Amino acid sequence: MALISKGDFVRDPWRRLADEEAFPENGKLIVSYERLDNALKARGANGDIGVFIDNTLEIDKLTPALPKLGLIAIAFPSFADGRGFSLARLVRREGYRGELRASGRLLADQYAHALGCGFDTIEIPDDLAQRQDETQWRAAIRVHQRTYQRGYISSGSILDARRKATQ
Amino acid sequence: MSINHSNTVSRINSPKTTYQYDEFDKDFIRERVAEFREQVRRRLEGSLTEEEFRPFRLMNGLYLQLHAYMLRVAIPYGTLTSQQMRRLAEIADRWDKGYGHFTTRQNLQYNWPKLIDTPDILEALAEVDMHAIQTSGNCIRNVTADHFAGVAADEIEDPRPTAEFLRQWASAHPEFSFLPRKFKIAITGATHDRAATLAHDIGLRLVKNTSGDVGYCVIIGGGLGRSPFIGKIIREYVPRTELLAYLEAIMRVYNRYGRRDNKYKARIKILVHEKGIETIRAAVEKEFATMDHTAFQQDPQEFERVAASFVSPPYEALPSESSKLTKARLETPAFDHFVSVNVSEHKIAGYAIVTVSLKPINGIPGDATSHQMRILADACDRFGFGELRVSHEQNIILPHVKKDDLFALWQTLTAADLATANAGLVSDIISCPGLDYCSLATARSIPIAQAISQRFSDMARQRRIGKLGIKISGCINACGHHHIGAIGVLGLEKKGQESYQITLGGDPGFSASIGEILGPGVSADQVPEVIEHLVDFYLAERHETEAFIDTWRRLGHARFKDVLRREGEDGADI
Amino acid sequence: MTKFKHPQILLASNLKDGEVVFLGPTGWERDFRRARIAKNQEEAQILETIGKADYSANIIVDVYLTDVEIAGDGTPRPLHYREKMRIKGPSVRLDLGKQARGALNEH
Numbered sequence: 001m002a003l004i005s006k007g008d009f010v011r012d013p014w015r016r017l018a019d020e021e022a023f024p025e026n027g028k029l030i031v032s033y034e035r036l037d038n039a040l041k042a043r044g045a046n047g048d049i050g051v052f053i054d055n056t057l058e059i060d061k062l063t064p065a066l067p068k069l070g071l072i073a074i075a076f077p078s079f080a081d082g083r084g085f086s087l088a089r090l091v092r093r094e095g096y097r098g099e100l101r102a103s104g105r106l107l108a109d110q111y112a113h114a115l116g117c118g119f120d121t122i123e124i125p126d127d128l129a130q131r132q133d134e135t136q137w138r139a140a141i142r143v144h145q146r147t148y149q150r151g152y153i154s155s156g157s158i159l160d161a162r163r164k165a166t167q
Numbered sequence: 168m169s170i171n172h173s174n175t176v177s178r179i180n181s182p183k184t185t186y187q188y189d190e191f192d193k194d195f196i197r198e199r200v201a202e203f204r205e206q207v208r209r210r211l212e213g214s215l216t217e218e219e220f221r222p223f224r225l226m227n228g229l230y231l232q233l234h235a236y237m238l239r240v241a242i243p244y245g246t247l248t249s250q251q252m253r254r255l256a257e258i259a260d261r262w263d264k265g266y267g268h269f270t271t272r273q274n275l276q277y278n279w280p281k282l283i284d285t286p287d288i289l290e291a292l293a294e295v296d297m298h299a300i301q302t303s304g305n306c307i308r309n310v311t312a313d314h315f316a317g318v319a320a321d322e323i324e325d326p327r328p329t330a331e332f333l334r335q336w337a338s339a340h341p342e343f344s345f346l347p348r349k350f351k352i353a354i355t356g357a358t359h360d361r362a363a364t365l366a367h368d369i370g371l372r373l374v375k376n377t378s379g380d381v382g383y384c385v386i387i388g389g390g391l392g393r394s395p396f397i398g399k400i401i402r403e404y405v406p407r408t409e410l411l412a413y414l415e416a417i418m419r420v421y422n423r424y425g426r427r428d429n430k431y432k433a434r435i436k437i438l439v440h441e442k443g444i445e446t447i448r449a450a451v452e453k454e455f456a457t458m459d460h461t462a463f464q465q466d467p468q469e470f471e472r473v474a475a476s477f478v479s480p481p482y483e484a485l486p487s488e489s490s491k492l493t494k495a496r497l498e499t500p501a502f503d504h505f506v507s508v509n510v511s512e513h514k515i516a517g518y519a520i521v522t523v524s525l526k527p528i529n530g531i532p533g534d535a536t537s538h539q540m541r542i543l544a545d546a547c548d549r550f551g552f553g554e555l556r557v558s559h560e561q562n563i564i565l566p567h568v569k570k571d572d573l574f575a576l577w578q579t580l581t582a583a584d585l586a587t588a589n590a591g592l593v594s595d596i597i598s599c600p601g602l603d604y605c606s607l608a609t610a611r612s613i614p615i616a617q618a619i620s621q622r623f624s625d626m627a628r629q630r631r632i633g634k635l636g637i638k639i640s641g642c643i644n645a646c647g648h649h650h651i652g653a654i655g656v657l658g659l660e661k662k663g664q665e666s667y668q669i670t671l672g673g674d675p676g677f678s679a680s681i682g683e684i685l686g687p688g689v690s691a692d693q694v695p696e697v698i699e700h701l702v703d704f705y706l707a708e709r710h711e712t713e714a715f716i717d718t719w720r721r722l723g724h725a726r727f728k729d730v731l732r733r734e735g736e737d738g739a740d741i
Numbered sequence: 742m743t744k745f746k747h748p749q750i751l752l753a754s755n756l757k758d759g760e761v762v763f764l765g766p767t768g769w770e771r772d773f774r775r776a777r778i779a780k781n782q783e784e785a786q787i788l789e790t791i792g793k794a795d796y797s798a799n800i801i802v803d804v805y806l807t808d809v810e811i812a813g814d815g816t817p818r819p820l821h822y823r824e825k826m827r828i829k830g831p832s833v834r835l836d837l838g839k840q841a842r843g844a845l846n847e848h
Contacts, residue, residue, distance in 0.1 A: 080222060080305070082345025086422045089342060093459065109206065109223055116341025131214050143202050146195060148335040151462030158191040159469055211757070217802045231803055233827055234838050236759035264837055281758040531833055602823060603831035613833045665822065
């Protein structure tokens with residue numbers, strides 16, 4: 001897997017723990033939603049626990065754990081499945097401020113969408129990272145300079161810029 | 168590789184009657200063109216596979232069809248300036264084969280562009296504030312509106328400012344660009360539904376509440392295609408200031424819960440059907456109540472800014488009757504027919520709305536040559552304040568013509584084979600491109616439309632029949648809206664042959680209904696004959712000026728089925 | 742794979758310009774009469790393998806086999822009306838598409 005942050009391919013400080021794997025003493029760990037309760041009990045809320053969730057999870061199932069989490073990774077089973085974008089919005093709306101990661105076959109062409117909905121990092125499989133290298137992801141960050149929507153994260157809101165220009 | 172500006176500048180100083188792109192809008196579409204140019208480059212070098220490229224190709228209006236690529240250009244809310252129409256003609260000549268096809272969703276399709284030329288075509292469009300953004304793909308599509316918007320006599324408010332407001336909101340939406348399926352919005356501000364609001368994913372109707380404030384009645388879950396549904400009202404009244412927030416709530420519910428396991432069950436109409444409107448309403452209202460509305464607080468100002476650009480042209484004060492028109496009608500019967508069929512009431516005295524039919528007898532419904540496009544551009548500069556409309560019936564409208572000028576306009580149109588006086592009549596057939604162009608089609612539809620129009624080529628007979636909507640689709644996806652045709656024709660494949668299923672009783676308006684199947688499919692050459700029998704039966708049975716749909720409703724479907732059975736027994740091979 | 746019933750040809754669309762192309766003896770051809778004909782399942786599989794490779798190489802898209810019959814001159818004729826349309830062009834515009842460029846209207 002390759003991890004993209006701010007357009008760069010970066011080293012991942014987190015490790016995804018397989019469900020059958022024993023629980024290690026330390027290190028930043030991403031666990032499945034099913035193991036989340038146990039993981040938080042074992043480690044406490046020191047921000048070293050992250051969770052990997054399906055894009056169909058109801059947000060209220062996650063809300064109580066949000067303040068204790070250091071990372072939330074939302075699965076993108078295919079790049080065409082946009083449910084993760086809405087779930088990201090809900091996670092942010094609930095006040096979560098930690099790292100939000102999109103994990104799956106997301107394309108560089110969707111980088112702006114992901115950032116707009118509140119994701120910080122993108123995790124993609126290696127074969128995809130080879131075809132869509134760092135240059136393409138770096139370029140993708142600048143592709144949507146201004147957007148029309150309200151309340152999304154973007155480098156510039158057309159609506160705000162317009163108001164400024166007319167004032 | 169842009170087209171030289173000098174030959175496209177409007178010949179007269181047309182007043183601006185529609186939305187004017189500001190620098191932000193212009194930057195936005197230029198940015199989209201640059202993005203697509205890069206995507207095409209990455210596709211050709213292999214950074215993007217075809218599967219990965221497809222959604223982005225589609226979001227820029229580019230399909231791969233039966234013979235070539237096809238580019239679908241948006242004509243948002245059906246409004247077009249003369250300058251834009253000229254540019255469409257230039258593109259047809261330079262990159263395509265000298266013509267374009269106006270569709271049932273206020274778009275224009277070029278049937279022969281090359282992938283490698285498409286970025287240049289999009290750039291040429293961007294120069295005149297046009298684009299192909301979101302004319303396809305699983306995103307919010309080109310927002311359509313009543314083609315008589317702003318000039319109709321039966322209007323509460325011009326729906327186009329709302330449509331433009333929505334166009335901007337929906338463009339490159341970070342959250343709603345990868346929906347379960349396509350999403351179509353239509354809006355009307357009139358008391359007659361010319362925008363088929365009950366047959367869209369979301370239909371919006373401008374309404375007034377008890378204190379007289381204009382807001383929106385929101386309808387969801389309508390749609391044609393494989394499983395046709397008439398839309399249901401989700402909320403009777405949404406104040407203008409809350410429209411976008413309410414639509415975002417609907418979109419979020421759909422994006423999260425719409426089915427993704429089966430493409431044919433992925434539209435919001437299926438979600439509404441399976442969960443029930445009450446459940447969906449509750450989910451939308453809950454989301455609407457929970458979401459942060461502060462982001463939308465500046466909406467009213469923005470709406471006012473958009474609305475301010477849809478100004479009325481500088482109409483002259485004229486008497487409501489034109490003696491020039493009356494005289495010409497008396498002297499020239501063909502013109503008189505044109506006026507009675509293709510000219511509609513305008514809200515301003517002394518003016519009229521002219522429908523230019525793109526359905527000549529034996530023609531291809533919705534097709535216009537680049538020459539015809541230029542004639543229309545010139546005609547609207549000369550007679551119509553430089554503004555044109557495109558209707559979902561695949562015709563062109565000159566929305567503001569002085570009654571005094573109607574005769575001169577008619578002469579101009581006649582010379583370019585654009586004066587067919589059949590608007591709304593039996594030969595004004597809506598038809599998708601069908602298997603002559605479309606890779607999804609299961610049968611041809613254009614030849615059926617041509618054969619029907621030839622069968623009814625006697626214009627006096629057409630006028631006697633009166634308003635009658637025939638709609639033809641070449642496959643179950645129903646781009647030709649056959650479900651809502653008073654007479655619908657659906658082309659299918661049956662045992663390796665093209666076969667046509669006929670439906671009766673469809674209605675696109677406020678009293679919308681889905682047509683009922685008449686009987687087993689018939690072959691292509693039988694279709695005109697079957698329709699003729701049905702029309703003859705209607706003529707014999709109708710009460711005075713009763714419309715086909717009303718006669719059908721009064722007599723019932725079975726009586727019409729009997730017609731065919733009887734004709735079959737009489738020896739006709741049906 | 743469905744059972745082999747008729748001879749088959751492989752057709753696709755050219756990626757760069759979208760025109761319908763047919764796999765010929767040495768490469769992709771724009772005239773169906775130059776299409777290579779698979780006369781049995783094995784030959785059809787060879788065509789498909791080449792098609793998949795050229796799809797992966799970003800040369801063609803929408804590649805598939807279609808049933809044909811063999812005309813008197815030994816060239817293929819598609820059996821289905823959809824592909825009959827694709828080898829010529831729109832039936833309502835005989836001035837456009839492949840049919841406008843050559844004598845393809847002999848049947």
